[in-house]
Amino acid sequence: MDIEKNDVDLSKLFLWNKEVEIKDEAGNVVKTVWMRLVGDADLNRARVISLRESAKARESLKTETSDEYMAYIAPLKFSSKENITAGIKLLNMGNYMDEARANVITKFPVEPASDASLEEQEKYQKIIDDFPIKWEKDLDKELKKIDKRESSRLDVMDEDALKKEYVDGLINYICQTSMNDTFHSYCTYFGTYEDAKFRRKAFRSYDDYSNISPRVKQMLEDAYRDLEIPIPQLKKSLGATP
Amino acid sequence: MPIDLPWTMGYVIRKRMQIDNLNEMTKDKRPTEDMIWNGTPEELEKWIDDAYDVKETSRRDEIPFVIKEDEVED
Numbered sequence: 001m002d003i004e005k006n007d008v009d010l011s012k013l014f015l016w017n018k019e020v021e022i023k024d025e026a027g028n029v030v031k032t033v034w035m036r037l038v039g040d041a042d043l044n045r046a047r048v049i050s051l052r053e054s055a056k057a058r059e060s061l062k063t064e065t066s067d068e069y070m071a072y073i074a075p076l077k078f079s080s081k082e083n084i085t086a087g088i089k090l091l092n093m094g095n096y097m098d099e100a101r102a103n104v105i106t107k108f109p110v111e112p113a114s115d116a117s118l119e120e121q122e123k124y125q126k127i128i129d130d131f132p133i134k135w136e137k138d139l140d141k142e143l144k145k146i147d148k149r150e151s152s153r154l155d156v157m158d159e160d161a162l163k164k165e166y167v168d169g170l171i172n173y174i175c176q177t178s179m180n181d182t183f184h185s186y187c188t189y190f191g192t193y194e195d196a197k198f199r200r201k202a203f204r205s206y207d208d209y210s211n212i213s214p215r216v217k218q219m220l221e222d223a224y225r226d227l228e229i230p231i232p233q234l235k236k237s238l239g240a241t242p
Numbered sequence: 243m244p245i246d247l248p249w250t251m252g253y254v255i256r257k258r259m260q261i262d263n264l265n266e267m268t269k270d271k272r273p274t275e276d277m278i279w280n281g282t283p284e285e286l287e288k289w290i291d292d293a294y295d296v297k298e299t300s301r302r303d304e305i306p307f308v309i310k311e312d313e314v315e316d
């Protein structure tokens with residue numbers, strides 16, 4: 001969680017569409033499309049479809065005869081205990097980070113009263129400015145503590161238990177990645193139009209969208225990402241309107 | 243034709259409404275800032291239930307039907 005109060009920018013909330021130029025490798029514009037952030041209905045459709053994709057990936061990874069199993073899970077039998085341990089830690093990094101964030105309780109400074117003196121307001125602003133650095137330091141300390149705890153926990157586990165934990169983590173990671181990619185792809189597909197009034201979709205179907213060149217797809221998805229405001233930023237923008 | 247608001251605006255409006263509703267609670271009963279911003283909907287719901295001492299066994303769709311003895315006609 002980012003707890004800065006300085007860079008709250010509500011105006012970004014209203015920049016929810018834009019013109020996107022698709023360029024060839026020489027930099028010439030070959031087509032122009034219009035892109036908008038999707039609404040709740042399309043967002044939910046993208047979520048449902050991506051959940052189904054994730055479930056498909058999970059099933060393949062658990063089926064010993066599948067290509068996905070052979071590619072990701074089967075090579076594990078040649079891995080050393082050290083590599084598996086390092087792999088588990090890497091796969092769990094996100095969870096460790098979440099845990100550390102939840103544990104780090106850095107008390108946010110109390111806002112001065114509305115009639116506070118200028119000096120008191122200056123002092124408060126200084127604390128606010130320094131707050132993210134202090135919070136990051138605390139977070140780093142907490143992460144080190146978690147890493148030490150995890151090292152001790154993994155050290156005493158036998159190889160089979162380690163392998164099981166690694167496989168579970170790997171499957172979750174691959175499914176999560178598959179879900180995120182599909183979700184983002186669908187949002188971009190739903191949000192791309194041929195006209196500036198957002199009436200004619202740029203692609204007749206998701207298959208049409210999938211079949212465009214990976215370079216153009218990447219270009220469109222980057223453009224969509226640029227329009228989006230991540231949830232932590234949205235939460236910060238709310239702080240500006242108590 | 244209904245306006246298809248970008249999801250970001252929908253999110254902000256819903257969150258704003260949630261905060262306004264929570265501000266209707268007395269200060270001592272309100273969820274903490276951390277709960278509001280980082281808690282799951284289930285955690286928030288439990289907090290509110292605890293604050294108003296709602297028993298876990300009672301279901302939301304149940305309407306309590308209380309018969310007071312002094313209101314019963316002989």
